[in-house]
Amino acid sequence: MTVDISPTEINFRSDYDRRKLATNIFMGVAFFATIFGLFFLSLLLYDVLKQGLPYFNWRFVTTFPSRNPADAGILSALVGSIWLMFLIPFFAFPLGIGAAIYMEEYADRDFWVNRALEINISNLAGVPSIIYGLLGLELYVRILEPLTKGRTLLAGALTLSTLVLPVVIISTREAIRAVPREIREAAYAVGCTKWQAIWYHVLPMAFAGILTGTILALSRAIGETAPLITLGALTFIAFLPPWPVTTAVNEEGVVIVEKVSAGLGSLIQALQTPFTALPIQIFNWASRPQAEFHAVSAAGIIVLLLLLVAMNSVAISLRARFQQRK
Amino acid sequence: MTVSADPNFAAYEAQRFRSKWVERIMRTLTGAFAYFSIIVTVGITLILIYESFAFFNALAREGVSWTQLFTETEWTPLFAPPKFGVIVIITGTLMTTVIAMIVALPIGLMSAIFLSEYAPPKLRAVLKPILEILAGVPTVVYGFFALLVITPILQRIIPGGDSVIAGLNALSAGFVMGIMIIPLVASLSEDAIYAVPNLLREGSYAVGATKFETTVSVVIPSALSGIVSAFILAVSRGVGETMIVSLAAGQSPILNFNPLDSVMTITAFIVQVSLGDTPTDSLAFYTIFFAGFVLFLMTLILNILADWFVRRYRLMY
Numbered sequence: 001m002t003v004d005i006s007p008t009e010i011n012f013r014s015d016y017d018r019r020k021l022a023t024n025i026f027m028g029v030a031f032f033a034t035i036f037g038l039f040f041l042s043l044l045l046y047d048v049l050k051q052g053l054p055y056f057n058w059r060f061v062t063t064f065p066s067r068n069p070a071d072a073g074i075l076s077a078l079v080g081s082i083w084l085m086f087l088i089p090f091f092a093f094p095l096g097i098g099a100a101i102y103m104e105e106y107a108d109r110d111f112w113v114n115r116a117l118e119i120n121i122s123n124l125a126g127v128p129s130i131i132y133g134l135l136g137l138e139l140y141v142r143i144l145e146p147l148t149k150g151r152t153l154l155a156g157a158l159t160l161s162t163l164v165l166p167v168v169i170i171s172t173r174e175a176i177r178a179v180p181r182e183i184r185e186a187a188y189a190v191g192c193t194k195w196q197a198i199w200y201h202v203l204p205m206a207f208a209g210i211l212t213g214t215i216l217a218l219s220r221a222i223g224e225t226a227p228l229i230t231l232g233a234l235t236f237i238a239f240l241p242p243w244p245v246t247t248a249v250n251e252e253g254v255v256i257v258e259k260v261s262a263g264l265g266s267l268i269q270a271l272q273t274p275f276t277a278l279p280i281q282i283f284n285w286a287s288r289p290q291a292e293f294h295a296v297s298a299a300g301i302i303v304l305l306l307l308l309v310a311m312n313s314v315a316i317s318l319r320a321r322f323q324q325r326k
Numbered sequence: 327m328t329v330s331a332d333p334n335f336a337a338y339e340a341q342r343f344r345s346k347w348v349e350r351i352m353r354t355l356t357g358a359f360a361y362f363s364i365i366v367t368v369g370i371t372l373i374l375i376y377e378s379f380a381f382f383n384a385l386a387r388e389g390v391s392w393t394q395l396f397t398e399t400e401w402t403p404l405f406a407p408p409k410f411g412v413i414v415i416i417t418g419t420l421m422t423t424v425i426a427m428i429v430a431l432p433i434g435l436m437s438a439i440f441l442s443e444y445a446p447p448k449l450r451a452v453l454k455p456i457l458e459i460l461a462g463v464p465t466v467v468y469g470f471f472a473l474l475v476i477t478p479i480l481q482r483i484i485p486g487g488d489s490v491i492a493g494l495n496a497l498s499a500g501f502v503m504g505i506m507i508i509p510l511v512a513s514l515s516e517d518a519i520y521a522v523p524n525l526l527r528e529g530s531y532a533v534g535a536t537k538f539e540t541t542v543s544v545v546i547p548s549a550l551s552g553i554v555s556a557f558i559l560a561v562s563r564g565v566g567e568t569m570i571v572s573l574a575a576g577q578s579p580i581l582n583f584n585p586l587d588s589v590m591t592i593t594a595f596i597v598q599v600s601l602g603d604t605p606t607d608s609l610a611f612y613t614i615f616f617a618g619f620v621l622f623l624m625t626l627i628l629n630i631l632a633d634w635f636v637r638r639y640r641l642m643y
Contacts, residue, residue, distance in 0.1 A: 016536075023538035033436030034445075034453055037460045037508050044463070044471045051474075106353050107360070117360060119633075122366050126559065126629040127622065128566025130593050131370060133600070134618045138373045142606060162366055169363065193349040216462075223464025226568035226593065230600045232612070277571075279466040279548035286470045286573055295476050301467050302476050308462065 048305075052298030060299055063253055064238040064279065069292035075255060076237040076302050077281035080153070081222055081307065083241060083270075084277060087157035088164065088221050093214055095161075096168030103169070104176040105198055125166040132163040133230025141231060149272035151232040156275060159231055160221040167220065171213025175206040194273060207321035215315035219308050225279035234274050235284040241270035278304040327419065374622055377615030399581035401590065403613040404599065412620065414581045418589035419624075422500040422571050423564035425585060431503025431557055434511025440510070442519045443541055461509035472495030472502035477574060484586070494576030494588040503570050511560045518552020519545060545589050551639035555632040562628035566621060568593035592601075592621045 055072075063073025103121075107114040107195050136159030140148050148155040179202050187197035203210075240247045240255070244262040278300060285297035370566060385392060437457065441450050476498040481488045491497070522545050530540040541565075546553070576588030577598050587620030596614045604610050 019536045020357045021534045024557065026541070027440070030436045030440035030444060034440045034457075036433050037437070037505060038453075038456050040471075040505050041456070041460055041463075043475065044467070047471070047475045048376070049468070052341070095359045095362060098356040099363060102360040103355075103626035106356065117364065120632070121363050123626065123629055124363060124367060126562060126625060127370065128568070128593065128625055130566065130568045130596055131618055131622050132376075133594070133617060135366070135370050138377070138615075139369060154528070165363065169360075183529045193345045193639060195349045195352045198352075219462065223462075225464070225466040226572075226597065227595050230465060232600060235601075268346060279464055281568065282470065283466050283573065286466075294470075297470060301470060304464060304467070308464070312462070 001148045021105050027295055033081070048298045048301050050298075051295045052221075052300075054204065055299035056302050057294050061303065062255060062295075064249065064255070065236055066253075069290060071253065071286070072293070072296045074278070074281060074303055076240060077278045077300070078158075078303060078307075079240050080237070080275040080277040081279075082305075083153055083275065084160060085222055085307075085311075086158055087153070087271075088218055091158060091161035092164050092168050092217070092221075094215070096165050096217075097172050097210060099165075100169045100172035100176060101198060101203075104106045104173050105194065105202070121166050121169055125170060128226075129163055129224055130226040130230055132159055135159070135162065136227060136231045151234070152272045153275040154271040156228055156231060156233055156277070157271075160224060163224065163227055164217040164221045167217040168214050169216065172210050174222050175209025175213060176202060178209060179205045208319045211322070212315045212319045215311055215318075219311045219315075222277075222311070223279055223304065225283055225306060228277055228280055229283070233280055234276055235280055237274065237276040239273075241273045241275070243267045243270035268312050278307070293320030345632050365483050374529075374615055374619040377612055378619045380607075381609075381612035381616040384612050388609075400579055401595070402579045404602075404610050408609070409579075411581065412617075414579060415590050415592045415595050415617065416620065417581060417583070418496070418571075418575070418578075419565055419591040419593070419621075421496050421583070421585060421589055422567075422575055423502060423561060424593055425497060425500025426503035426507055426564045427557075427561060429501055430511050430560055432505035433504075434508045434556075434560070435515050435553065437508065438515035438519055439541060439546075442516050443537070443545065455502070457509045457512055460505070461513075463506070465506065465567065465569040465572070466503050468506050469569040469571075472498045472570050472574035476502055491586040492576070492588050494574060494578075496575050496585045496587070496589045499571045499573075499575035500585070502574065503564055503567050506567070506570065507563055510563055511556050514556030514559060515549070515553045516551040518556065521552065522548045551636050554639075555636040557633065558628050558632035562625045562632070565628065566593065568597060572597040582624040593618050596621075 055069075060073050060076065062075055063071065064076055065074070066072045099121075103114070103117065107117070109115065136155060140155040140158045141151055144155075144158075148158070176325050183201050183205065187201045188194075192200070238249070242261055243266045244260065246258045246261050246266070248258050250256050282297050282300040282304060285293045285300060288294075382392060384421050388408065390408070395409050395412045399414065400409040401411050401414035438508045441453060445453060473494075477491075477493060477495065480495075480498055482490050484491050525543050526548060527540055531537075531543045535543070571591045572594045573592060575591060577590045577594060578588035581592055582589055595617050599610050600615045602610075604614070
């Protein structure tokens with residue numbers, strides 16, 4: 001007996017090659033779309049390194065900006081960014097982690113105020129960063145001027161802390177949510193109060209996740225330019241905040257340590273000094289017409305990217321360490 | 327013997343008393359931290375509205391009618407005589423955003439499809455972190471890239487060179503902004519595609535559909551609400567993007583629809599004014615807050631729309 005092959009089946013089979021081809025073509029296009037970004041990322045890195053490496057040396061990292069591209073250094077911007085790196089966690093982390101704890105552990109979700117709180121935070125995360133600059137200009141530079149003394153390190157740190165707050169809250173909530181419910185129940189069963197369950201059990205378990213999320217938020221803040229420009233951070237700074245040491249520049253343009261000034265008074269004074277940061281300095285150099293300054297800007301980008309890579313490596317290694325302990 | 331006379335019980339009670347107070351204090355404190363975010367929102371809104379009022383008052387003092395905002399084709403609030411065609415910077419913003427979306431939406435969506443439907447796990451494990459790196463590059467670095475790498479390349483490949491394409495132009499800024507936004511579109515769309523249950527795909531294969539047919543006619547339609555919401559968030563991100571456009575798109579204050587020419591976006595205007603010495607309570611000062619208010623409204627509407635879309639059209643499985 002022969003098997004009858006109906007005409008429709010022949011159609012189906014012959015058509016199948018074409019339909020299979022469509023899948024392969026589509027897959028190829030999708031693959032190229034995925035590596036499209038990678039191509040431009042490599043082009044970007046290649047160009048930054050090609051232009052920036054000749055200017056990237058020890059002298060560049062340890063001197064102040066100059067009108068002469070060959071003498072330009074990035075010290076004040078680097079120090080400004082490092083100050084921000086330590087100040088932002090000081091404000092944003094307790095506030096953000098506390099808020100996340102409240103929303104995950106305490107808040108009654110059916111109460112409309114708490115639902116409004118959730119919507120509010122996701123909306124805040126979508127507000128353009130430059131708007132936070134306007135907020136900082138009005139709130140931290142003008143209204144809180146007696147405290148911040150205007151366009152200073154403290155005002156900049158407060159502005160960027162406000163900017164990353166929603167990101168810190170969202171990532172911390174995710175980390176807390178990943179802790180199994182049974183952990184809390186077991187803690188309550190042996191008589192823990194809610195806070196004891198959070199402090200001794202939930203937070204230690206969520207620690208790796210919280211840390212990774214917050215350090216990523218911090219690295220976003222370090223790369224932010226727009227809010228600091230709006231705030232009115234300066235682009236030409238040839239001095240350092242006077243803590244923990246005061247510095248001066250000698251005749252050869254080298255920054256030297258004058259004396260140790262690690263007291264509280266000089267710390268407050270340091271917080272109230274005008275500042276600049278890496279992204280602002282890079283922006284300033286890139287927007288000048290001279291090609292030499294563009295190369296200096298590329299060298300600045302190398303410094304910024306190295307700082308960000310260092311922060312992310314810390315996040316990854318901390319995460320690996322804490323995950324092993326579980 | 328009463329129970330409370332037991333010294334152990336007394337110690338327990340004292341400790342319990344302390345724990346309960348710690349509980350109350352921490353609950354209040356963390357609650358206060360959470361509600362601080364509402365203060366931020368209210369603060370932003372009040373500041374923008376308050377200074378925008380001051381802006382309209384200043385307009386009235388200058389003898390400028392508010393209708394000029396929509397009829398004037400120049401935006402030069404800092405020149406004499408000032409002209410207030412806010413439509414100029416809105417157009418500039420929309421133009422760079424549209425160019426960015428032409429790049430970011432198809433490529434972001436295709437990346438999401440590739441990563442979730444086609445990529446073998448090993449390749450995916452390599453490609454996903456690379457997309458995340460793309461999202462982590464500071465925007466000022468992208469601005470540098472647009473101004474000093476992409477613009478010269480465009481001037482070389484577009485016939486006519488720098489006589490038709492300006493050193494500062496909407497095209498290169500928009501293009502690089504698109505590259506920056508790809509990871510956002512890709513990761514949000516991938517979440518939506520990932521949420522489509524495997525049963526639907528298998529049902530489609532069972533009736534003889536190929537992988538391509540399944541992707542296009544089953545997976546994408548099922549994930550559509552999430553994908554559209556990702557697209558809207560991408561637009562919102564483009565509208566608010568600042569450093570790329572400030573560096574590469576220019577500060578042309580005249581209404582212009584040519585992407586090869588310089589345009590000024592809302593954000594670039596705010597940056598331009600902020601870089602100068604802006605005395606508080608001057609017209610320039612009010613103007614950046616008014617521009618900020620327009621920007622805030624645009625992104626707020628887009629964000630609400632994205633949220634609404636995903637709620638309204640989400641398919642439940």
